[in-house]
Amino acid sequence: MTSRVAAAIEAAQAEGRGAFVGYLPIGYPDLRTSIEAAVTLAENGADVLELGPPYSDPVMDGTVIQEATQEALAGGFRLRDTFTAVRAITERVDVPVLVMTYWNPVMQYGVDRYADDLAAAGGAGLITPDITPEAAPEWIAASERTGLDRVFLAAPTSTDERLALIVRHSTGFVYTVSTMGITGERAQLDAAARTLVARLRDHGAEHACVGIGISNAEQVAGVLEYADGAIVGTALVRALREGGLDRLAETARSLAHGTARSAN
Known part of the structure; x- marks a missing residue:
């Protein structure tokens, strides 16, 4: 079965650019607005959406995302809202939707049930930051x-x-992962990301996208000199928090400008 996410990355490459992967938490500032925010992101340049269900112990997330997820949990987010949001988004946009989830909620929900419900909602797959392949046979x-x-x-x-x-x-x-540590914006992206992508290519990786620390079009362009996609989270969540959907759309368009590759 063809990967919809790989197809989206390859479609961007065919247009002479890298892919822009945009992250937003589900349920922030409320479920309805988070759905509108994801649609806004898709309509303003994101090639792939990465949606994060709020989790009580987000060990990888920086302050901006942690605060947003805590607000979503306080607002009554439930795990099943993940599938409600994914369905509502995929009914409106063709951009593939990945769910970025810590593993414990998937285990509690039931791995097969989670996979079935995500597929039924139109989701494209999972990003699993805290489980490794050898621990994930199910x-x-x-x-x-x-x-x-x-x-x-x-x-x-x-x-x-x-x-x-x-x-x-x-x-x-x-x-x-461009740097060790939590997500957030950094003035200088770690040069280790470039080395890591080269190592992944040596092992046969067809598509590598870099995340953690990318917050502007210049950094997007820098990452796309060597990677297939740039993943942005904190800058988008901050835009939504500070200026609502209008600021989010403006920030997404600005970041998307960084995806164009020079002809040389």
Whole structure:
């Protein structure tokens, strides 16, 4: 089964640009607005949507995203709202929707049930930051059965053996962590990301997208010199928080300007 996420990345490449992957939390500032925000992002340049169900212990997230997810939980977010949101978004836009989720909620919901409900809602797959391929046989089987993408994370500290395992089991793209630590904006992206993408290519990765620390069009362009996609989260959540859907649309368009590749 063809990966919808890989197809979106390849469609961007065919247009002479890299892919823009945009992250937003589901349920922030409320469920209805978060659906509108995701649609706004898709309509203003995002090639792939990454949606995060709020989680009580978001170990990888920086302050801006943590505050948004805490507000969503306080507002009554429930796990089933994930599927409601994905369905509402995919009914309105063709951009593939990945859910970025910590593993515990998936286990509690039931791996097969989660996969079935996500596929039924029109979702494209999962990004799983805190589970590794060798610990995920049930998810690998469920994703193969349902045709959902499996996006695993690779870090600069990963051994070659682990990178080979991640490449072998990832579909859509490999999520390439640019720096060790939590998400957020950084003035200078870690040069380790460039090295890590090269290592992933050596292990046969077809698509590698870099996330953590990208907050403007210049940084998007820098990452796309060597990667297939740039993942932006904090800058989009901040835009939504500070200026609503209008500011989000403006920020998305600005970031998308960084995806064009020079002809040389």
